[in-house]
Amino acid sequence: MSLFRTTPTLLFPVALAVMTAQLAVAQPATLPADLQSQYDALRQAYLTGNVPSLRALYLPDAALLDVTNRPIPLEAALAASDAETLKVNRLDISFQDVTLSGDKATVVNRQVMDAESVMNSTRTPLQVTALSGDVWRKVNGQWLIASSRVLESETRVAGQVIRQVAPPLLTDAQLAERRTALLEVAQPICSVAADAQDGDFAWLEELTRGARLIGAGEGSHGTAEHFQLKARLFRELVQNHGFTVLAIEADFDDSHEVDRFVRGEGPSDPNPATRAFDFWTWKTQEMRDLLAWMRGYNASRGGKPELRVVGIDMQDPSGSLTLLKQLVPKDDRIKTALTPLLALPAQTWFTLGELSAAQQAVIRDQIATLQQTLAALPKETPDRAVLIQLAETVRQGATLLAVPGSDAARINLIRDAAMFGNTRTALNILFPGQKAMLWAHNFHVSRTPAQGQPYVNLGQHLARALGSGYRTVGFSFGGGELRAVSADPAQQSGGAMTLSAAPAPRDSLDALIAGDAPAAYLNVAQAMQTPLLRGWLAQPVRIAGVGALYAVGQATGANVTLPLAFDGVIFVKQSSAARALEQR
Numbered sequence: 001m002s003l004f005r006t007t008p009t010l011l012f013p014v015a016l017a018v019m020t021a022q023l024a025v026a027q028p029a030t031l032p033a034d035l036q037s038q039y040d041a042l043r044q045a046y047l048t049g050n051v052p053s054l055r056a057l058y059l060p061d062a063a064l065l066d067v068t069n070r071p072i073p074l075e076a077a078l079a080a081s082d083a084e085t086l087k088v089n090r091l092d093i094s095f096q097d098v099t100l101s102g103d104k105a106t107v108v109n110r111q112v113m114d115a116e117s118v119m120n121s122t123r124t125p126l127q128v129t130a131l132s133g134d135v136w137r138k139v140n141g142q143w144l145i146a147s148s149r150v151l152e153s154e155t156r157v158a159g160q161v162i163r164q165v166a167p168p169l170l171t172d173a174q175l176a177e178r179r180t181a182l183l184e185v186a187q188p189i190c191s192v193a194a195d196a197q198d199g200d201f202a203w204l205e206e207l208t209r210g211a212r213l214i215g216a217g218e219g220s221h222g223t224a225e226h227f228q229l230k231a232r233l234f235r236e237l238v239q240n241h242g243f244t245v246l247a248i249e250a251d252f253d254d255s256h257e258v259d260r261f262v263r264g265e266g267p268s269d270p271n272p273a274t275r276a277f278d279f280w281t282w283k284t285q286e287m288r289d290l291l292a293w294m295r296g297y298n299a300s301r302g303g304k305p306e307l308r309v310v311g312i313d314m315q316d317p318s319g320s321l322t323l324l325k326q327l328v329p330k331d332d333r334i335k336t337a338l339t340p341l342l343a344l345p346a347q348t349w350f351t352l353g354e355l356s357a358a359q360q361a362v363i364r365d366q367i368a369t370l371q372q373t374l375a376a377l378p379k380e381t382p383d384r385a386v387l388i389q390l391a392e393t394v395r396q397g398a399t400l401l402a403v404p405g406s407d408a409a410r411i412n413l414i415r416d417a418a419m420f421g422n423t424r425t426a427l428n429i430l431f432p433g434q435k436a437m438l439w440a441h442n443f444h445v446s447r448t449p450a451q452g453q454p455y456v457n458l459g460q461h462l463a464r465a466l467g468s469g470y471r472t473v474g475f476s477f478g479g480g481e482l483r484a485v486s487a488d489p490a491q492q493s494g495g496a497m498t499l500s501a502a503p504a505p506r507d508s509l510d511a512l513i514a515g516d517a518p519a520a521y522l523n524v525a526q527a528m529q530t531p532l533l534r535g536w537l538a539q540p541v542r543i544a545g546v547g548a549l550y551a552v553g554q555a556t557g558a559n560v561t562l563p564l565a566f567d568g569v570i571f572v573k574q575s576s577a578a579r580a581l582e583q584r
Contacts, residue, residue, distance in 0.1 A: 030098070032100070080551070106135050164540075175512065192519050193228060194289060204233070208243075218230070218440075219442055221548055222281070224286055245308050246294070246437055253316060253390060254319065264298055313418075320393045363398060385425075420462060443457060443560070445462075474568070502555060524562050524566055540559035540560060
């Protein structure tokens with residue numbers, strides 16, 4: 001998942017999720033005329049985005065379940081159907097089974113929808129096919145929806161195809177059995193504080209054995225507990241397992257100033273160094289506290305290796321060029337290569353896709369000339385590897401930013417491949433022989449993408465390259481609050497803010513693994529040895545996966561096949577919003 005340029009996850013009306021192709025051959029059913037009339041009204045309300053007309057078709061206490069069995073508040077589903085959010089161009093509804101019993105009707109229906117998601121001025125085409133089970137009640141002579149459950153779903157958006165089948169609704173007894181089995185293998189984490197001094201991480205001994213790189217995810221870009229626990233993990237890796245490098249999902253040029261700080265250069269105040277990050281994700285008190293600890297460690301390390309920070313992202317060519325100008329030696333050839341690129345306004349890089357093919361080709365040639373000039377520098381040139389890497393991030397960023405924003409699949413493909421290349425450079429060239437911890441979103445570090453992601457993600461690249469030398473830990477949460485940019489266009493000008501997170505479904509891992517401790521670690525391989533859990537976890541299951549944007553009421557998770565994706569997962573009972581740095 002991409003941090004900044006991804007198509008936002010969409011909150012679809014519960015009646016408009018999807019079914020898989022094999023259901024298309026089901027035999028049609030016929031509805032009574034008065035019930036058919038209500039479905040006609042439902043269809044027309046979606047086509048016009050008429051929320052009041054939609055609301056009039058539901059009982060006030062209607063129970064809605066999405067394809068993960070997560071309850072969706074009626075008002076959240078209705079808000080997502082507003083014409084300013086979802087422009088429905090076509091909606092066909094057919095009926096596959098109808099059961100009538102007095103004033104109750106149960107209808108299994110299939111819907112096919114072509115629509116556009118509207119975010120600011122961007123319209124993203126999507127196709128949805130859905131199989132739903134609706135229960136109607138006749139009240140005062142009128143049929144109204146009492147409940148609706150998505151049975152199967154398929155969504156096609158921005159090159160992604162997301163297919164899901166609703167898990168069976170489990171009884172309380174069955175859920176209790178799963179919960180008991182989970183708690184028997186889960187390892188409690190007694191504190192989520194970054195400076196806790198207990199033995200919560202004894203399992204790291206096994207996880208780090210033979211590892212060169214530990215990928216640590218995050219279930220949202222704004223969950224304080226995830227960053228606090230990752231900071232504790234990094235300290236533990238440094239002090240007891242020989243790790244020295246913090247690689248982070250931040251632009252390479254931003255990390256240069258941060259790295260200087262942790263090495264003891266410049267003022268001792270960690271706030272300016274933390275603000276060097278462009279991404280709001282890292283401009284937090286949690287990150288500041290870790291950087292301060294790293295600087296203190298380096299100051300008193302004695303003969304131990306120095307701790308370093310490196311960014312693996314590449315979304316700011318202008319920033320990379322500015323830093324290159326500061327670092328390159330005085331050389332007429334370099335000055336000549338840099339001058340036309342530095343002359344481009346910063347905004348030009350973010351509108352590359354609007355330039356003509358010829359204009360884009362000129363810029364690509366200028367970048368290639370810069371790279372060739374830097375590669376010709378003598379081996380003993382100070383910071384030669386950093387200079388070459390900065391030029392590479394210019395090339396990568398220009399490639400990424402030339403792709404239309406609506407093509408999320410291609411953007412993510414390019415970005416994750418670039419972040420893999422940059423991580424490999426960090427391990428093999430900038431810090432050869434050293435061990436690193438990588439901080440990024442869950443579905444960047446996972447060894448396999450989330451369900452529906454049609455591209456090779458960063459973790460998949462790393463797993464292929466490093467084999468068992470790459471280990472992964474995912475992070476999830478059960479509800480609470482998080483920090484993100486609101487998907488509500490009226491609130492986006494305020495940037496990242498504290499938002500309420502939807503609770504995890506009652507049958508989810510997050511809900512069932514929650515014990516007395518504030519968090520727990522699940523060793524996935526160990527859980528797979530438990531017969532009661534094996535079949536469940538072998539199928540795609542939900543863990544948290546909120547990106548930069550979040551719509552209140554929206555599901556906070558995505559499905560992934562856990563044994564293929566992570567070695568372990570840390571589950572936090574409640575998410576608190578990450579704390580932004582104080583205003584200067």
